[in-house]
Amino acid sequence: MLLAESTALGSSIGAVATLALFVTIGLVFLFVNLLVGRFVRPHNPDAHPEKGDIYECGEPTIGSSFVQFDLRFYVVALLFIIFDVEVAFFFPWATVFGKSEQLSEMAQVEQAVKGNELSADAKRLYREMGVRDTSVGAVSDLTNEDVYTSSKMLARITLIDIGVFFAVLILGFAYVWKRGDLDWVKAVTEQRRLARLPADE
Amino acid sequence: MIGSLVSTGASTVTEFISQNIFGLDDPNWFMYLLCGVIAAVLVLHVIAVGALFFIWAERKIAGRIQDRLGPTRVGGKFGWLQTLADGVKLIAKEDFIPRDADAPLFKIAPYIAFAASFAAFLALPFADGAVAHHVNTAVFFVLAVLGLEVFGVILAGYASGSKWSLFGAMREAAQVVSYEVPLGMCVVIPVFVAGTMNLTTIGEMQAGWFNNWLVFHDPFTFIAAIVYFTCATASVNRAPFDLAEAESELVAGFHTEYSGLRWSFFFMAEYGSMFLVSALASILFFGGWHPPIPIDIWILEAFADPDLVAAGPLKDAVPSLVTFLVMLIGIATLVAKSVIGVVVMMWVRWTFPRLRIDQVMATCLKYCVPIAAVCFVGSMTWETLDLPSMNTINRYEIHEDWSEDLAVSTVGEDGVDPEWPEDENDDESSEVMDGEEAPIEEDSVAVQNGLSLQEGE
């Protein structure tokens, strides 16, 4: 789209442009600082052969720094991914639930419908829910009661949906917890102590 | 929104600059870029200058907690120029890369950490209208972008080629990713109470007295706020959860091999993130840019009287000045609240002993996640059953910024007068109503696009 057609850059372009701008400014800021430093700071990495060593508390370094890690880290990361996906699903749901609750609240205090028409606030709420044409499904004698019932129903439906969704995953969480997969060091502590016991006796 | 009672028509900092400084309503790409750069640099100061202040404050606070004085000499009485002196020293230090390091990644890592921390600020509103760009899903965006900071830390740890660094980085990764789960769950609670992910709208929904803050919505949001703050502390790697640095066992963790400026960038990113999560806490739970006592509303009320603003040469200037004043109060309030959050994090750091990694993980998986889940379900139930709440504001009167023009245009098509008679609103939220319902005559991006589209076809 031409810029001339979209004032101040179109909204979706604006988001991307701002994102790109912020990342660029952040990178440039660091770069300029380092560039300024380049003229001030000393640079003699070969002053002493030990200077290039890795710091290991003053001792000569032993072995490669690349160590194999514990599987527990992997399980933690897997758990995180699963719950992160779940939390990401919560967000769009949360806006629907909140908006339908607000709509029902509005209908309860008789603000949603004025003169058999949706009030401006109610229209905006519907608009924010994504309903582009609020006249769809309009009835001639719309009352606050109707809006209350329908929005409360929608809120309850979303509640049940997310309840089932959440319950299924909490079930898995409880299972993993019960099996001890969430334990970190304690398991091995216990095990080592038990392993030591025969020797101690 | 309250700000739009006497709207300047600007909804972002970029637009504000272009309209009020350059006087352009329709900037060309160059001016738009210039305004954007100015806005971004303004936000950059929050991190850069903020880090200067916070590092000094941290040393002062740590000193006081440990019965010392902290920095006292540089810059006069309180040693307040100490960080600047440190900065000069850091610039003059050698930028050293160990022989075993993976040099390109070693150099890039601080850039990633910093850029992620900084980019998250683009969706953070400092007041109504004081935001770099309106992201409608701002809450989620901030969480997602902030989570990328961990990748810089992992790269730093890996690229250093040091065992300490690698251990620190791996721990950080495990810790940050696991704490993001309860963090997300706590953030969902204000989102469904407000019914939006738009941070500006969530902030506006807490206008008025402090009882309108979402933290007082129900007992569960109160607990959720505490859990959020705990998890936020962990996710920005602050003690008692600072496993990545772990000075007492891993030397300096992931930045053991870093020196000079490159090292300090990690700190800037860390302090930036601390500020960001505190600001997010203030917007989600603690009223955002609204002071506990509604000073901003009083000011708006005082100037809303049309008799007060006399006709004359300054007729138009006064309302926009009032808006500007209210915006400044808002920014000051939000910054103050965020600073309080950061100071609490410092207080916690210097008061509690460090946790071990198994304790950190147990805190997350066995305490924070279940508590957050209970708060989530509890708050949801509270909302469904319409149980009493301390919040008195009518949240349904406050909308996301974009729906304004669209709703008006829909109403206009139906041939109905968009302005409803406002007889029932005599409470304090009437300003909000005024601001909301008055159809703003300004040309918005959306409407113009719609029009240009129609003309084009």
Add this chain to the structure above:
Amino acid sequence: MGILAAVNRVYWHEFFFMLFAGISVVFAVCVLLTQNIVRMAFYLVLSLGSTAGLFFLAGAEFVGAMQLMIYVGGTLVLLIFGVMLTAQQRYVKMNTHPTDWVLATIVGGSLLVLLIGAAAGVDSWKDASASKKALAELDVDDARTATPLGLALTGVRVDKLDSDDPALANGQSGYLLPFIIVSVHLLVVLIGAAYMARTKRSATAPVGRAERARLNIMQMEHETDDVVYSASKQSSSSLLDSDQSQAEESTDEAQE
């Protein structure tokens, strides 16, 4: 001002599309060409990150942020953990066998053909004015909210409400069933991951044979053996070990 006016006529949407698509493709190729596995992860971050940029450009801010959170933030951390778990030494090199290249070309090529075919099949993409119109609709802000997404997950597609098809208009076009299936799917993944981790743990027992025999009974009871770095030839692993034994000692002290 001549240049300014000229650049003012730049197609910004196309410009940003090209920019992000270019970054995405270039770094995807870099992933293929590099042999160091951690650098691969780094290039993948850039590639996936600019894909998120494309989502933002398409007005799908929520999906873009989700891409950042789950792919860039989460999956890559998982990937790096995977590397750290399996790698035997630093600078892990992945040497691709020629037959792998052939196989990969066949698989990748057929996917490409499929995608191009699918893209050519979308009617609205053939018509330039239709895509212009779609682009203009993008700038109506409601495209950027996630609420319709949430409603669709609940079972209502708000964009189909005025549809002529009664089944769609009645709100039977949502994704409620997939939504619930997703949760069950996630549950399966969760249990699978836990199971996998457990079997691997007992498969790589940490200690010598004599001790192992003694441990066997305990393993049956606890099944949460943790230490995989059986090869203790490197002092580094004993470092990690001491790290743990310290922790362990302090736990013991705490218990006593």
